[in-house]
Amino acid sequence: MTASSLFLSVSAAAFWLLLTGGVAAATSLPGVPDGCGTRCHKSKVREAFVHGPVGSDDCISCHNPTGLEHPKQRGAFRLVAEGAKLCSVCHEGKADKKVVHPPVAKGACLDCHDVHQSPYRMQLKADGAALCFGCHDAEKFKASHRHAPVAEGSCLGCHDPHQSDNRALLKGSGAGLCFICHDKKMAEGVSIHGPVAEGGCTDCHAPHGSPFYKILKNAFPEQFYLPYAQENFALCFDCHTKDLAQDKRTDTITGFRNGDRNLHNLHINKPDKGRSCKTCHDPHAALQPRLIKERIPGFGTWEIPIRYTKTDTGGTCVAGCHKPKSYDRLRAVRNP
Numbered sequence: 001m002t003a004s005s006l007f008l009s010v011s012a013a014a015f016w017l018l019l020t021g022g023v024a025a026a027t028s029l030p031g032v033p034d035g036c037g038t039r040c041h042k043s044k045v046r047e048a049f050v051h052g053p054v055g056s057d058d059c060i061s062c063h064n065p066t067g068l069e070h071p072k073q074r075g076a077f078r079l080v081a082e083g084a085k086l087c088s089v090c091h092e093g094k095a096d097k098k099v100v101h102p103p104v105a106k107g108a109c110l111d112c113h114d115v116h117q118s119p120y121r122m123q124l125k126a127d128g129a130a131l132c133f134g135c136h137d138a139e140k141f142k143a144s145h146r147h148a149p150v151a152e153g154s155c156l157g158c159h160d161p162h163q164s165d166n167r168a169l170l171k172g173s174g175a176g177l178c179f180i181c182h183d184k185k186m187a188e189g190v191s192i193h194g195p196v197a198e199g200g201c202t203d204c205h206a207p208h209g210s211p212f213y214k215i216l217k218n219a220f221p222e223q224f225y226l227p228y229a230q231e232n233f234a235l236c237f238d239c240h241t242k243d244l245a246q247d248k249r250t251d252t253i254t255g256f257r258n259g260d261r262n263l264h265n266l267h268i269n270k271p272d273k274g275r276s277c278k279t280c281h282d283p284h285a286a287l288q289p290r291l292i293k294e295r296i297p298g299f300g301t302w303e304i305p306i307r308y309t310k311t312d313t314g315g316t317c318v319a320g321c322h323k324p325k326s327y328d329r330l331r332a333v334r335n336p
Contacts, residue, residue, distance in 0.1 A: 040071075047117040053090075054116050062086060062115075083107035094162035099169055103135075104162050111135075112161070128153035143209025149181075150208050157181070158207070174199030189285035191292075194239075196284050204235060204283070221276045224298045228274040236277055245269045251329075258314070259332030280306065289315075296321075 036059045037045045044054055053061040063077040070076035079086055084095075084107030095104050103111040112131060114123045124131055129141070132155050141150055149157035158177060159169045166173045172180060175187060178201045187196045195203035206215050213222055218235040226232060230242055237244075243253050245268040249260045256263045268274045277283075281291040288294060289310040295303035304320040314328035326333045 044116045047119050049119065049121055049123055050117045051115060051123055061090070084109055097163040098165045099167060100163045101161060101169055129155050141208055143206070143215075144211050145213055145215050146209040147207060147215050175201050186284045189282075189287050191289050192285040193283055193291060203239075220278075224276055224279060225273045226276065227271055228269040233277060255329060256327070257329055258327035258335075259329070261332065263327060292317075 037054060037057045044050075053059065062080055064080050065077055066075060068074075068076040080089060084104075087109050094100075103109070111134075112124060114125055116123070118124055120127045120131075126134060129138075129150075130153070149155070157180075158171060160171055161169070164170055166177075170177050175196070176199070179187075195201070204217060206217050208215075210216055212219055212235075214220075216235050218238055219231060219233070220235040221232050228245065230237060230246075241253055245254075245262070245264040247253065248262055248265050250257065250262050251260045254262055254264050267280075268277070279296055280293060282293050283291075286292055286294070288306075288308045290308065292308040293306055295305055297303045302320075306320075307318040309316045311328070313330045314326065314333070316324060316326040318324045323336060325335050
């Protein structure tokens with residue numbers, strides 16, 4: 001063989017190897033660097049958040065090649081498993097607690113997540129509360145006074161999206177849930193309001209929203225002074241007797257009396273300057289008996305001091321708003 005013919009043979013062989021190498025690259029299985037996402041399916045990796053296997057071009061983690069020619073033949077790939085079983089190949093189970101989110105319980109992970117990519121974290125199909133409102137009625141959360149997490153669209157501040165050992169997928173039970181954000185000290189003191197002591201924050205507060213300020217479940221005055229009307233104190237009268245401040249004289253409806261003189265009536269039942277219950281009482285807890293506050297805010301920089309001493313049949317109040325006063329339910333006290 002001449003030198004020129006040898007050169008032509010080697011060149012032809014090299015050219016053939018280049019051709020066959022190109023074909024091998026073109027038909028390489030998904031999962032190699034030149035796979036699905038970099039070759040044909042680039043639209044699956046455009047968003048800010050991409051599923052790990054998709055982003056690493058490891059499509060065969062979920063899609064199993066069957067040997068048929070792709071894309072010419074249908075069925076060239078099949079999923080490694082169906083529904084939530086596919087997700088559980090990599091992810092821990094999310095349905096083994098007492099309460100499971102319905103989509104999770106039925107294995108419908110894709111109700112909330114996009115399997116390939118999303119502009120939202122965790123490949124969610126929408127952001128914040130907008131995702132929840134794909135199933136839940138948004139109108140129920142449009143109260144004039146809304147719980148801060150609800151107003152911010154942060155449903156996951158209180159709820160776990162997959163499962164929980166607490167009702168309604170809550171992240172805690174009773175007041176323990178509230179104290180994830182709120183200061184636990186508000187429920188500590190010498191005297192504690194009954195619902196607070198029992199962890200029943202939702203006895204008085206609506207957890208999502210309310211037409212009343214402080215997301216209260218019923219009417220309670222914001223102002224310090226107001227004309228007395230039972231409906232103004234509807235929240236308190238959901239539990240306490242409605243006649244608490246009604247009669248000037250009584251020996252049954254209240255323990256706050258001097259003899260039979262109703263001292264709730266004296267403080268509250270006025271046509272113009274009746275006091276709100278929160279003037280003297282803290283609705284959560286206090287460092288004095290009977291939920292009596294130590295100071296009353298609302299008078300500029302001065303907070304009215306109160307020092308209350310409880311006795312078996314009454315008590316004494318030394319306050320900045322009047323001279324020291326005592327009361328006794330059995331033997332009326334003559335105060336100066």
